[in-house]
Amino acid sequence: MGERIDVAVLGATGSVGQRFVQLLDGHPWFRVAELVGSERSAGKRYGEVCDWRLSDAPPREAAEMRVQHYEEPVRSPVVFSALPGGIAGEVEASLAAEGKRVFTNARDHRMDPDVPLMIPEVNADHVAAIQAQRERRGWKDGFIVTNPNCSTIHLVLALKPLWDAFGIEQAMVTTLQAASGAGYPGVPSMDLIDNVVPFIGGEEEKIETETKKLLGSYGPDGFRYADLAISATCTRVPVRDGHTEAVSLKLGRKASVEEVVEILASYRGRPQELGLPSAPERPIVVRTENDRPQPILDRNVERGMASVVGRVRPCNVFDVRFVVLGHNTIRGAAGASILNAELLRVEGYLD
Numbered sequence: 001m002g003e004r005i006d007v008a009v010l011g012a013t014g015s016v017g018q019r020f021v022q023l024l025d026g027h028p029w030f031r032v033a034e035l036v037g038s039e040r041s042a043g044k045r046y047g048e049v050c051d052w053r054l055s056d057a058p059p060r061e062a063a064e065m066r067v068q069h070y071e072e073p074v075r076s077p078v079v080f081s082a083l084p085g086g087i088a089g090e091v092e093a094s095l096a097a098e099g100k101r102v103f104t105n106a107r108d109h110r111m112d113p114d115v116p117l118m119i120p121e122v123n124a125d126h127v128a129a130i131q132a133q134r135e136r137r138g139w140k141d142g143f144i145v146t147n148p149n150c151s152t153i154h155l156v157l158a159l160k161p162l163w164d165a166f167g168i169e170q171a172m173v174t175t176l177q178a179a180s181g182a183g184y185p186g187v188p189s190m191d192l193i194d195n196v197v198p199f200i201g202g203e204e205e206k207i208e209t210e211t212k213k214l215l216g217s218y219g220p221d222g223f224r225y226a227d228l229a230i231s232a233t234c235t236r237v238p239v240r241d242g243h244t245e246a247v248s249l250k251l252g253r254k255a256s257v258e259e260v261v262e263i264l265a266s267y268r269g270r271p272q273e274l275g276l277p278s279a280p281e282r283p284i285v286v287r288t289e290n291d292r293p294q295p296i297l298d299r300n301v302e303r304g305m306a307s308v309v310g311r312v313r314p315c316n317v318f319d320v321r322f323v324v325l326g327h328n329t330i331r332g333a334a335g336a337s338i339l340n341a342e343l344l345r346v347e348g349y350l351d
């Protein structure tokens with residue numbers, strides 16, 4: 001693949017930013033060249049200002065880097081963004097206008113009519129929207145590619161094979177989302193310990209809309225959203241990492257539990273065909289024990305890049321139900337962006 005490409009990480013000191021720095025350490029195609037933060041950390045050494053919340057210590061090279069202010073010019077051609085929603089949108093658009101290839105976790109551009117919202121195993125063909133994005137916005141080399149919300153991504157990874165094989169008419173999902181999903185320090189411990197908080201602002205709407213874009217198609221008339229009814233309830237639970245989701249589906253045609261399990265377990269997509277460096281060998285891992293998946297046991301399967309499905313069984317109201325679990329800051333955030341960038345590199349968009 002030739003020389004490694006320099007990348008900048010925006011929001012490098014946060015929960016997702018730290019994951020970027022960790023996952024990009026020793027990456028075969030990308031090299032972290034710039035770390036970007038707010039006034040709070042700008043000008044200081046990353047190792048000094050970053051309250052590292054992951055195992056081990058920050059990679060040595062990153063720890064010695066000076067954090068840049070987000071208004072300073074970015075030199076790297078590729079940008080990974082872990083900026084807070086609301087702040088990200090404008091910063092990312094101006095970087096793309098300067099020619100940067102921007103891969104973002106933030107919500108701001110996900111539903112834009114010319115921006116791919118991508119999971120490479122699900123809708124790699126949506127990359128075609130980049131051409132329209134550039135034409136519409138007058139950008140020559142730059143672009144924005146987004147990855148979904150951390151609950152949506154694991155839900156849709158599990159839905160896609162079933163959508164293709166049987167069709168899905170209705171979906172009900174209840175999430176149990178980890179504390180790290182709220183960033184650091186996130187929800188106060190007094191609010192979360194011994195408790196379940198039955199509301200996460202904006203989360204249900206994101207799951208309900210992003211799913212339709214992801215399962216939909218992209219063509220000359222733009223994005224066509226998938227036609228399914230979906231209802232989400234989102235809760236925050238005292239788990240450190242890993243979002244769990246209880247899902248019930250009404251399928252387009254009847255299928256046995258065995259067929260559903262077989263379709264899920266055998267699913268492979270473009271990243272597996274291409275052997276991308278961050279691709280899990282099995283994007284969906286199916287467990288058959290009646291007490292799996294569990295965050296503490298299953299969130300790091302396939303280096304945190306898989307969705308783990310279990311408890312597949314008939315549903316008394318719809319057709320089938322199951323539980324899906326996935327790591328929220330790896331496949332749900334930084335790992336998802338990196339996989340998108342790997343796909344686009346192979347497809348020539350980073351040349």
Ligand SMILES: NC(=O)C1=CN([C@@H]2O[C@H](COP(=O)(O)OP(=O)(O)OC[C@H]3O[C@@H](n4cnc5c(N)ncnc54)[C@H](OP(=O)(O)O)[C@@H]3O)[C@@H](O)[C@H]2O)C=CC1
Binds near residue numbers: 070
């Ligand atoms: N946590 C998760 O599971 C997921 C998060 N996301 C999304 O990823 C993004 C980052 O989330 P997360 O890491 O949890 O958030 P954090 O609150 O942990 O981190 C926010 C980061 O953004 C920087 N920042 C804050 N304000 C500004 C500003 N005004 N200008 C520039 N930089 C700023 C902070 O820098 P400094 O420390 O210097 O102040 C910090 O590096 C969000 O858009 C979030 O919605 C997406 C999927 C999952």
Ligand SMILES: N[C@@H](CC(=O)OP(=O)(O)O)C(=O)O
Binds near residue numbers: 085148149177200206
């Ligand atoms: N809201 C998610 C994390 C997040 O930031 O989502 P989004 O990127 O869609 O804003 C959670 O609480 O777990």
